[in-house]
Every structure is written in structure tokens, then in C-alpha cells.
Amino acid sequence: MKKILIIQTAFIGDVILATPIIEKLNQHFPDAKIDFLLRKGNEGLLQGHPYINELIIWNKTQSKYKNLFQVIKKIRGNKYDYLINVQRFASTGLITILSGAKTTVGFNKNPFSFLFTKSVKHVIDNKKHETERNTGLIQGITDNSKHLPKLYPSEQNYKNTKKYKSSAYICIAPTSVWFTKQYPQDKWIEFINQIDSKYTIYFIGSKDDFNFCQGIIDKLSERSKQQNLAGKLSFLETAALMKDAKMNYVNDSAPMHIASAMNATVTAIFCSTTPVFGFGPLSNNSFIIETTEELGCRPCGLHGLKECPEKHFKCAYNIKKEQLLEKI
Numbered sequence: 663m664k665k666i667l668i669i670q671t672a673f674i675g676d677v678i679l680a681t682p683i684i685e686k687l688n689q690h691f692p693d694a695k696i697d698f699l700l701r702k703g704n705e706g707l708l709q710g711h712p713y714i715n716e717l718i719i720w721n722k723t724q725s726k727y728k729n730l731f732q733v734i735k736k737i738r739g740n741k742y743d744y745l746i747n748v749q750r751f752a753s754t755g756l757i758t759i760l761s762g763a764k765t766t767v768g769f770n771k772n773p774f775s776f777l778f779t780k781s782v783k784h785v786i787d788n789k790k791h792e793t794e795r796n797t798g799l800i801q802g803i804t805d806n807s808k809h810l811p812k813l814y815p816s817e818q819n820y821k822n823t824k825k826y827k828s829s830a831y832i833c834i835a836p837t838s839v840w841f842t843k844q845y846p847q848d849k850w851i852e853f854i855n856q857i858d859s860k861y862t863i864y865f866i867g868s869k870d871d872f873n874f875c876q877g878i879i880d881k882l883s884e885r886s887k888q889q890n891l892a893g894k895l896s897f898l899e900t901a902a903l904m905k906d907a908k909m910n911y912v913n914d915s916a917p918m919h920i921a922s923a924m925n926a927t928v929t930a931i932f933c934s935t936t937p938v939f940g941f942g943p944l945s946n947n948s949f950i951i952e953t954t955e956e957l958g959c960r961p962c963g964l965h966g967l968k969e970c971p972e973k974h975f976k977c978a979y980n981i982k983k984e985q986l987l988e989k990i
Contacts, residue, residue: 664694665740669757670748671701671720673839674897674916678707678923679941680748682793682809683800688713690804697740699733699757706897710816730757738762746799747772750784767799786964788938795940810944813923815902823895823903831862832990833907835917836878837871840966842934843914846978847874851881853983854888857990861908862887866900866917869893904928909990914966918943929989933978934970936961949989953980 666687670680677700687696695715698708702721708714718736721729734757737745747758747768755774758766768775769784782799790798797809834854838844854863865875871892879888895903897920904910904917905924912918912928914935921928922944929949930942937950939961953960953976960977962970970977 664743666744667697667742669699675919678919681811686809791940811923815898819898819902833910835912838913838915843966845931867892
């Protein structure tokens with residue numbers, strides 16, 4: 663029986679985009695024990711996952727390096743046959759080379775990749791989605807077939823969100839960690855004021871997003887059919903809610919990847935970034951909204967910035983509410 667470890671200790675969306683590796687490994691090695699190393703705070707994404715044997719959690723916010731070596735000690739004791747490192751930072755490279763795993767695989771952009779058993783080239787271009795780049799790490803022990811991201815809300819997760827599904831509804835995830843990835847608050851208000859009143863609107867996100875969402879609700883002309891659920895749902899409850907929404911409106915951010923993992927209908931707004939980087943939505947019924955104006959400054963970066971370098975933020979403000987409304 664093979665023992666396999668997947669490493670992805672970055673953020674929420676990164677973990678979701680690594681889940682096709684789990685799906686593909688399970689398909690090829692149904693009896694394998696697959697473990698997953700992720701950062702503390704993200705474990706709720708994979709809680710109860712049917713193909714994961716154990717979640718190993720690294721607390722990166724308190725005693726980071728002390729906890730790192732405790733994680734390495736645990737991993738060495740598990741004696742893995744394969745270790746797949748999806749992340750491209752030095753800390754996970756160190757875990758990889760000290761793991762004691764028989765075979766280690768990771769991307770060539772990791773500083774320690776020269777010590778891996780196999781180093782795979784990572785190229786950002788318009789030919790492959792990030793999920794394909796990730797599953798390329800295991801092509802040597804599987805095949806070149808494509809697999810989609812997938813999350814597994816529990817029966818209880820669905821029960822907990824059933825009360826929100828009594829009528830047609832829309833989910834809106836209006837925030838992003840990066841300013842230039844985030845559709846502006848006043849533009850959200852302009853759009854939401856035009857949505858047919860037959861829809862209930864649920865605002866979703868983390869507890870840190872609550873005030874931003876409430877700021878939108880407080881400025882709407884009609885506030886009776888909006889509810890701020892930011893910080894009130896777990897990751898998998900959010901996924902369960904998004905699955906049955908008439909439409910999910912998101913930025914180029916983690917909720918877009920949650921929608922992909924649930925094959926939920928989604929409209930993704932790309933401001934400073936662009937889908938050609940390979941991080942676009944993967945749902946069967948998905949739409950991409952961008953400015954129709956050619957901007958020489960766009961894209962200004964791969965992951966977004968804290969402010970618009972040109973100070974005009976036209977990549978967001980030139981997106982019209984009609985572009986969003988026609989997707990409902």
C-alpha cells in the first residue's frame with residue numbers, strides 16, 4: 663500500500679487548486695493512504711474528505727519554525743513512498759528534502775528543487791490552467807488526463823444551509839485580499855440595486871469581510887432581501903450554499919475556486935488580473951467579466967496589488983453593471 667503526502671501550505675484558493683491531485687491519485691491508487699499538509703486555518707476545506715487519510719496542520723502564525731521542525735519530524739516518521747510538493751517556497755522545499763520520502767516531486771521554482779527526485783517546470787502561460795500544472799507533478803506515476811478541483815461538504819453542511827434555500831438566491835463574494843483584484847464597493851452597490859427583487863442576496867466571505875459587506879448593504883436602496891453571512895459559515899457550508907445559487911458573483915479570488923470545486927454557476931470579475939494566467943473558473947456554467955477597453959497597464963501583476971499603479975483603476979471602473987446583470 664502506497665503512502666503519499668501532498669504539500670500545499672499557501673492560501674485557500676491554492677489548496678482548492680491542489681485537490682485535483684487527490685482525485686487523480688485516488689483514481690490510480692485507490693488503496694493508497696493519501697495525507698495532506700496545509701497551514702492552520704485551512705483544514706476546514708478538506709475536513710471529512712473521503713480520499714484523505716490524515717490532515718497534517720502546520721501553524722505558521724505562532725512559533726513558525728519550531729512548529730515546522732515538529733511537522734518535519736512527523737513526516738519523517740510516516741515514511742512516505744511519494745511526496746508531492748505543490749508549493750514553490752523554500753520552507754516547503756526544506757520539508758521535502760528532509761522528509762525521508764522515497765520519491766520527492768516539486769516545481770523547479772522551489773529553491774530546493776535541485777535536491778528533489780524530480781523537478782517539474784512551472785510556466786505561467788495561456789495554455790494550461792493551474793490545476794493542469796499541478797496534476798503535471800504526478801503525470802509520471804499516473805497519466806496526462808485532466809481532473810477538476812473538488813470539495814466535499816458533509817450532509818450536516820447541507821442541512822445547516824438548507825434554511826437559506828427556500829427561494830431563489832444569489833451569492834456575492836465582494837472582497838479580495840488584493841485591492842486591485844476587488845471590484846469596488848460603489849460598483850457593487852450600483853449593480854445590486856438593479857437586481858430583480860425576486861432574488862435573495864447572500865454576502866459571503868470571512869469574518870474580516872463582514873464590515874465591507876455590511877457597508878454595501880447599508881447603502882442599498884432596498885435592504886429587505888439581503889443577508890450578510892460573511893464569517894458566519896464554514897468553508898464547506900459556504901460551498902454547500904454556493905452550489906445551489908442561481909448565480910455566484912465573485913472576484914478573481916478563493917470563492918471563485920470554491921465555485922469551481924462545486925461546479926456551481928459563477929460569474930468571475932477580473933479587474934487587474936486576467937484568466938490567461940491559468941486561474942480562471944472551471945464550472946460548466948461559468949462566465950468571465952472584464953473591461954472591454956484595451957489598457958496598456960493590464961495586467962499589472964500575477965496576483966494583484968495593494969493599489970492601482972496608475973491611480974485610475976480603470977480595469978475595474980470600466981466594467982459596467984450591465985455586463986454583470988446579463989449573466990443572471
